Amino acid sequence: MAITQNYRLNLIQWYPGHIAKAEKKLKEQLKRVDVVFEVRDARIPLATHHPQIGEWVEGKTRVLILNRVDMITPQMRSLWIDWFKRQGEVPYFTNAQHGKGIAEVARAAQAAGVELNKRRSDRGMLPRPVRAVVIGFPNVGKSALINRLLGRRVVESAARPGVTRQLRWVRISEHLELLDAPGVIPLRLEDQDAALKLAICDDIGEASYDNQLVAAALVDLLNYLEAVAADLLPKKPLQSRYQLDSTSDTGDTYLHALAEHRYKGDIERAARQLLTDFRKGLLGEISLELPPN
Numbered sequence: 001m002a003i004t005q006n007y008r009l010n011l012i013q014w015y016p017g018h019i020a021k022a023e024k025k026l027k028e029q030l031k032r033v034d035v036v037f038e039v040r041d042a043r044i045p046l047a048t049h050h051p052q053i054g055e056w057v058e059g060k061t062r063v064l065i066l067n068r069v070d071m072i073t074p075q076m077r078s079l080w081i082d083w084f085k086r087q088g089e090v091p092y093f094t095n096a097q098h099g100k101g102i103a104e105v106a107r108a109a110q111a112a113g114v115e116l117n118k119r120r121s122d123r124g125m126l127p128r129p130v131r132a133v134v135i136g137f138p139n140v141g142k143s144a145l146i147n148r149l150l151g152r153r154v155v156e157s158a159a160r161p162g163v164t165r166q167l168r169w170v171r172i173s174e175h176l177e178l179l180d181a182p183g184v185i186p187l188r189l190e191d192q193d194a195a196l197k198l199a200i201c202d203d204i205g206e207a208s209y210d211n212q213l214v215a216a217a218l219v220d221l222l223n224y225l226e227a228v229a230a231d232l233l234p235k236k237p238l239q240s241r242y243q244l245d246s247t248s249d250t251g252d253t254y255l256h257a258l259a260e261h262r263y264k265g266d267i268e269r270a271a272r273q274l275l276t277d278f279r280k281g282l283l284g285e286i287s288l289e290l291p292p293n
Contacts, residue, residue: 029167033060035112037065038050039136041140042287043201043288046200056111063105086087096141096148132176146180149176200278233284
């Protein structure tokens with residue numbers, strides 16, 4: 001579904017200066033890296049795939065991590081596992097805030113280290129710790145993942161994009177060193193459907209979008225998903241939360257109705273609350289993307 005048809009005059013673009021500088025330094029550091037942890041948002045695993053990742057990490061071991069697994073249903077998780085396997089990939093699902101799935105990620109890094117040091121030994125070289133980098137869009141949970149791997153808070157982590165601004169090496173153990181990098185994002189977001197999903201999920205800076213347009217797009221997207229895959233969603237999530245059905249409305253119409261219904265006609269307040277409730281999981285376990293085909 002193209003959710004941008006009503007929003008094309010309000011393109012979402014965001015490429016702050018600190019990301020541009022960090023991306024340049026990241027490319028320099030990648031020469032030293034053995035393993036790449038690519039972290040994506042489990043609610044939008046396609047929209048949070050950086051198109052240049054493959055080019056950057058060519059020839060290196062890549063571990064695909066889908067964070068925020070607590071925000072999608074087990075059924076949706078299974079569908080994504082099957083889809084990624086058909087692409088030749090094995091995704092690791094985590095909830096970095098609460099530590100779920102972290103042990104499996106640590107074991108994947110350890111396995112990469114065994115292979116690395118076997119190759120070094122075969123060449124007569126001494127073993128060394130695996131050097132890994134954590135890459136992903138802003139606010140997908142990279143720093144929280146590092147803190148969980150280390151077992152204590154060493155890098156700043158917060159539920160908003162743009163917290164990490166500098167590259168920093170962190171020694172996890174005698175076997176693993178991790179590079180914490182700021183979120184990376186394409187210079188230009190060509191796919192505006194994906195950009196809207198980034199905004200809905202708070203994986204892009206708030207300065208790049210209009211809350212009312214993005215909240216309306218969320219309603220349209222939920223209506224679409226309910227029409228094509230109702231069994232994969234909570235039952236009527238908007239009606240359950242706000243006692244106001246959305247199925248006969250456009251996103252914009254529903255937002256105005258919600259403002260009148262609960263917020264004394266304040267449309268901006270209704271938009272912000274709707275986005276906040278989705279981001280906190282108060283609408284239920286909702287994936288905004290379905291596996292292709």
